Amino acid sequence: xxxxxxxxxxxxxxxxxxxxxxxxxxxxxxxxxxxxxxxxxxxxxxxxxxxxxxxxxxxxxxxxxxxxxxxxxxxxxxxxxxxxxxxxxxxxxxxxxxxxxxxxxxxxxxxxxxxxxxxxxxxxxxxxxxxxxxxxxxxxxxxxxxxxxxxxxxxxxxxxxxxxxxxxxxxxxxxxxxxxxxxxxxxxxxxxxxxxxxxxxxxxxxxxxxxxxxxxxxxxxxxxxxxxxxxxxx
Numbered sequence: 001x002x003x004x005x006x007x008x009x010x011x012x013x014x015x016x017x018x019x020x021x022x023x024x025x026x027x028x029x030x031x032x033x034x035x036x037x038x039x040x041x042x043x044x045x046x047x048x049x050x051x052x053x054x055x056x057x058x059x060x061x062x063x064x065x066x067x068x069x070x071x072x073x074x075x076x077x078x079x080x081x082x083x084x085x086x087x088x089x090x091x092x093x094x095x096x097x098x099x100x101x102x103x104x105x106x107x108x109x110x111x112x113x114x115x116x117x118x119x120x121x122x123x124x125x126x127x128x129x130x131x132x133x134x135x136x137x138x139x140x141x142x143x144x145x146x147x148x149x150x151x152x153x154x155x156x157x158x159x160x161x162x163x164x165x166x167x168x169x170x171x172x173x174x175x176x177x178x179x180x181x182x183x184x185x186x187x188x189x190x191x192x193x194x195x196x197x198x199x200x201x202x203x204x205x206x207x208x209x210x211x212x213x214x215x216x217x218x219x220x221x222x223x224x225x226x227x228x229x230x231x232x233x234x
Contacts, residue, residue, distance in 0.1 A: 019147070019150050019151075019154070020147045020148075020150060020151040020154070020176065020177060020179075020180050023143060023144065023146060023147030023150070023180050024147065024179065024180055024183050026143065027140060027143060027144060027147075027180070027183045027184050027186075027187050028183060028187075030136055030140060030187050031136075031140075031183070031186060031187035031190075033132075033136075034132075034133060034136045034187060034190065034191045034194075035190065037129040037132055037133060038133070038190065038191075038194045040129065041129050041130070041133075041194070041198055044126075045126070045198065045201050045202070045205070047080075048080060048081055048126060048205060049205070050080075051079065051080025051081070051082070051083065052080045052081060052082040052083075052205070052208065052209070054080070055079070055080055055082050055083040055086070056082060056212065058071075059086070059212075065090060065219075065223075068086065068090075069086070069087060069090040069091075069094075072084070072086060072087040072090075073087060081119075081122035081123075081125075081126065081205070081209060082208075082209055082212055084118055084122060085115050085118045085119050085122060085209060085212065085213065086115075086212075086216060087118075088114045088115055088117070088118035089111040089112070089114050089115040089118075089213075089216060089217075089220075090111070091114065092110045092111050092113070092114035093107055093110065093111040093114075093220065095110075096110045096111075104221065104224040104225070107220070107224065108217060108220055108221055108224070111217065111220060112213070112217055115213045115216070115217075116213070119209055119210070119213060122209070123202075123205075123206055123209075126202055126205060126206075127202055130195065130198055130199065130202065133191045133194055133195040133198070134191075134195050136187060136188065136191040137188050137191040137192040137195050138188075140184045140185075140187040140188035140191070141181070141184045141185060141188050142184075143184055144180045144181040144182070144183055144184015144185065144187075144188075145180075145181055145184065146180075147177070147180025147181070147184070148177045148178055148180045148181045149177075150177070151174075151176050151177025151178075151180060152174060152177045154177075
């Protein structure tokens with residue numbers, strides 16, 4: 001009964017060397033930060049998808065580009081990435097028209113460049129925390145392994161002065177060391193799963209927004225061809 005109590009997780013952690021305890025504490029802190037990042041990213045991506053879908057429905061509903069731009073300008077703080085990309089393109093397009101630039105190629109290139117720049121800014125925001133999860137996924141097992149190796153070294157150093165070493169004397173020290181690897185895997189596995197899931201979702205968001213840029217550019221091109229003096233409708 002006493003041996004079972006000594007082999008409990010809490011007992012193993014409390015009796016581990018200070019280096020192993022420090023490694024465990026670091027990994028637990030990283031695990032908590034990782035889970036916080038996972039939930040933040042989960043809600044953020046859900047919000048991005050919802051706002052993009054809402055704007056796309058409105059965009060294809062037949063509302064004029066000028067009306068959509070006015071709405072996007074008023075709702076800039078709460079707008080989704082796709083709406084801000086659209087607003088950047090329209091803003092640059094209107095600025096060029098105000099400068100009396102009538103060349104369709106120049107107008108389209110300016111709008112496209114503005115949208116691409118806005119697209120990159122939006123993707124930088126969407127991809128935030130992803131590198132942190134990747135680092136946790138790749139580094140945590142090695143940090144845990146370091147704690148295990150150190151703990152085993154410490155345990156065998158303690159056995160050097162013993163005349164007779166049995167499994168009962170070896171097991172607690174080895175178990176204490178292995179807890180560090182277990183905590184490292186506990187931190188790494190959710191981060192790996194979340195990283196792969198979010199990377200796939202972010203790729204979909206990027207493809208969706210790039211497709212919108214091309215579709216909006218085509219609309220501007222058709223409107224310029226049909227009405228050289230105005231491009232305010234679909």
